[in-house]
Structures are given as structure tokens and as C-alpha cells.
Amino acid sequence: MFEKKIGVDLGTFSILIYMKGRGIVLQEPSIVAISQKDDRIVAIGEEARAMLGRVPEAIEITRPLRNGVIADYYVTEKMLDFYIERLVGRFRLFPPEVMISTPVGITSVERRAVEDAARKAARRQAYTIPEPLAAAIGAGMPIDTPTGNMVVDIGGGTSEAAVIAMNGIVTSNSIRVAGMKLDEAIVNYVRRKYNLVIGEQTAEEIKINIGSATPLEEPLEMEVKGRDQVAGLPRTIKIVSDEVTEAINEPLLAITGVVKSVLERTPPELASDIIDRGVIMTGGTALLRNLDLLLTRQTGVPCYVADNPVACVALGAGYGLEIREALERAASPYYAY
Structure with a gap:
């Protein structure tokens, strides 16, 4: 009765959390700022994202997940603990039941690392669900x-x-x-064509504002600011959507x-x-x-x-807890829930 059911989309780029009865309750970037001096976590999520490219050497901005799997176990566990504590409190008489999504192509070792991190953060047994299955459930298929x-x-x-x-x-x-490789392709294209160095956030803004998978009938245009690779000074250029299409092809x-x-x-x-x-x-x-x-x-x-589409996996992970036994019966021996 008092038990909370939580579905987590633990993504490379962002983390989304669904809570039964409340819907999507959290959407934050999967980014953590860490002090190099004492390994202390300085900021998590949106606060850490705002620091990207704007911090001294003493602070490192890191993504604890790479390509959907855990790259830094300790930081991932702390990030999950921080968000779950924000939602259900530090002292949990009834620990939440958690189902967390994992990429379909990962190894059993990588999947167990996600389960362990979620279990320690939730302080009870956590379950995993393949991301495509969670996405299909969340999309209402x-x-x-x-x-x-x-x-x-x-x-x-x-x-x-x-x-x-x-x-x-x-x-x-x-x-x-996926999305981050598209950003990387835009960064490389702008550097090659315009000798302009831009950051990850700028590339993402270009993709969102004027990016297109196919040429548009009416091309869009955007001003882009960066550092000239030759002169080393700030410079502004104009880039059009057809160039972005070429870059991400x-x-x-x-x-x-x-x-x-x-x-x-x-x-x-x-x-x-x-x-x-x-x-x-x-x-x-x-x-x-x-x-x-x-x-x-x-x-x-x-x-x-x-x-x-952004919320489908988190919703599916949450709904998946309701039908966990049915999913368990249909799961391959490799992917036990």
C-alpha cells in the first residue's frame, strides 16, 4: 500500500524517472561535477551541465555512463542515490520497488553492474528491462x-x-x-569546413534548432559562435540546415x-x-x-x-513492474529479470 514503484531510464545523455501515480517526476542530464582534490561530488544533473566547459582544472565534469552502460560505477551509484533520495526521502520505511532500463546489446556483467547500482541506491532488490521492450510498453504498443x-x-x-x-x-x-555521435559529427564538420572549434552544447543546439535528417524545402539558418582554430580568437559564422544534414549523414x-x-x-x-x-x-x-x-x-x-518519445522508456520501466511476471516468462534465459 505504501510501497512506491519507480521506473528509471538510465540514459547516456539524461536520466528520467517515473513514479506510479505521479508520472514522470524527474528529467535531468546524466552529468556529474567532481572535485579532483578529494573526489567529492560538487554538482549533479542540470547544475553540473551548466558547468560544461566553464570550470577550472580542479573540477572534472563527467558522464558516468558511456553508450548506455556504466563507465564509472561509484559515480553512477551516487547519482542514482541522489535522485531516489530526492523523490522518496533518506529514511525509507518502505523502500521503493525499482525497474531500470538497460541497452539490449550489453553483456551480463554490464547488466549486473546496473542492477547492483540500482539496488544500493533503492536499498532493495532492483529489476532490469531491455530498453526497446520498455519503449514499446511506454509507447502503448x-x-x-x-x-x-x-x-x-x-x-x-x-x-x-x-x-x-x-x-x-x-x-x-x-x-x-545515437544523439551524441550526431553532436560529435557536427563538431567535426564545423572544424573541418570553417576552422571553428565549438563545444558539445553548441553542437546540440545546432542539431535541435536547425538539424534535419533530409534536406528541407526551406533551409533554416543559425549563427554559431566558437573559437577560430587559426587565429585562436572568438568568431561567429552562419550555418544552414543542409550543412547539418550533410554532417550527420x-x-x-x-x-x-x-x-x-x-x-x-x-x-x-x-x-x-x-x-x-x-x-x-x-x-x-x-x-x-x-x-x-x-x-x-x-x-x-x-x-x-x-x-x-523522450519519456517512453521511463514510463515502460514503471509499467513493467506491474507485469513483471509476464515479462519474466517471456524473457530469454540470458536476460533474466
Whole structure:
């Protein structure tokens, strides 16, 4: 009765937390500021993100997750503990029940590290759920039926595609290319073409404001400020959306390749369902202009962006606690809940 149920989308770029009865209660960047002198955590989340590129050498800004898996166990555990404590308090008579998402392509060791960090933060048994399955549940797909449901989850660190039926993943694939690789491609393009050095945050702003997976009929334009690589002085340039499309073409082709590979391995009966129903896209990068159009052209299957694609995985992890036994029965021996 007093038990809180929490679903966590532990992403490379951001962390989202769903709480039963309250919906999405937290959305913060997965960034931590650490003092180099005593390894003390100085700031977490939005506060740490505001420090990116603006701190002295004594403070290190780090992302404790890389490509959807834990790169720094200690910092990840502290970050989870900080957020769960903010939601349920330090003294927990009834510790929350937690389900946390993990990429579908990770090893059992990587998955256990996530479980351990979540268990220590929640102070009770924590469960994991594959991100595509959580995304499908959060998007409202009928995963408990014997019909094919295909979801493509494109986050900050990983892109994953999966075909789901009867509460389980039939076939899936993932690649460690997603939103942050797009940002990296924009940084490299601007450096090559304009001899201008820009930061990660600027590249993300370019992607959000004028980025498009395909050329736009009316190109968008944006002023970009950075440091001239030759003169070493601040400089401002103008960049158009067609240039961003060119810059991110290579990582987008890699993401398209993952979707195609899953469709190629899908059983014929489920493939016919997917053609009728289409592919649902989730994750923050799914909001990139015309990405659904690009995937539709490349695969020949209609692709649609889910309602509130950013929150789908966190919602699905929360809802997954309600149907954990059904998910457990359909899980592969490798992925035990």
C-alpha cells in the first residue's frame, strides 16, 4: 500500500524517472561535477551541465555512463542515490520497488553492474528491462499479443531496434551510435569546413534548432559562435540546415543499417504485421526533423514518432513492474529479470 514503484531510464545523455501515480517526476542530464582534490561530488544533473566547459582544472565534469552502460560505477551509484533520495526521502520505511532500463546489446556483467547500482541506491532488490521492450510498453504498443510490434529507440548513446510479440523480444540489434555521435559529427564538420572549434552544447543546439535528417524545402539558418582554430580568437559564422544534414549523414546511415538488419531477420508472419502497423520511434533523437521520413524511405516500412518519445522508456520501466511476471516468462534465459 505504501510501497512506491519507480521506473528509471538510465540514459547516456539524461536520466528520467517515473513514479506510479505521479508520472514522470524527474528529467535531468546524466552529468556529474567532481572535485579532483578529494573526489567529492560538487554538482549533479542540470547544475553540473551548466558547468560544461566553464570550470577550472580542479573540477572534472563527467558522464558516468558511456553508450548506455556504466563507465564509472561509484559515480553512477551516487547519482542514482541522489535522485531516489530526492523523490522518496533518506529514511525509507518502505523502500521503493525499482525497474531500470538497460541497452539490449550489453553483456551480463554490464547488466549486473546496473542492477547492483540500482539496488544500493533503492536499498532493495532492483529489476532490469531491455530498453526497446520498455519503449514499446511506454509507447502503448500491444506487446502481449501474438502480432509483430517493431520499435526503434534512438537515445543519446545507443540506437536499438527490436521486434516484440507475446511480451518478449523476438529479434533485436543495437549500435552505439545515437544523439551524441550526431553532436560529435557536427563538431567535426564545423572544424573541418570553417576552422571553428565549438563545444558539445553548441553542437546540440545546432542539431535541435536547425538539424534535419533530409534536406528541407526551406533551409533554416543559425549563427554559431566558437573559437577560430587559426587565429585562436572568438568568431561567429552562419550555418544552414543542409550543412547539418550533410554532417550527420554517416551516423544516420549506421542507425538505418541497424533497423534494416532487424527487419531482415524478422519472421515472415511478424514482418507482415509490421508493414501493416508500421515502426514506432522513441528516444530523444527520434525528434530530429524528418528522421521518420528517412527511415521510411530507407526501409520501405512506414515509421512514426511516438507521443512523448523522450519519456517512453521511463514510463515502460514503471509499467513493467506491474507485469513483471509476464515479462519474466517471456524473457530469454540470458536476460533474466
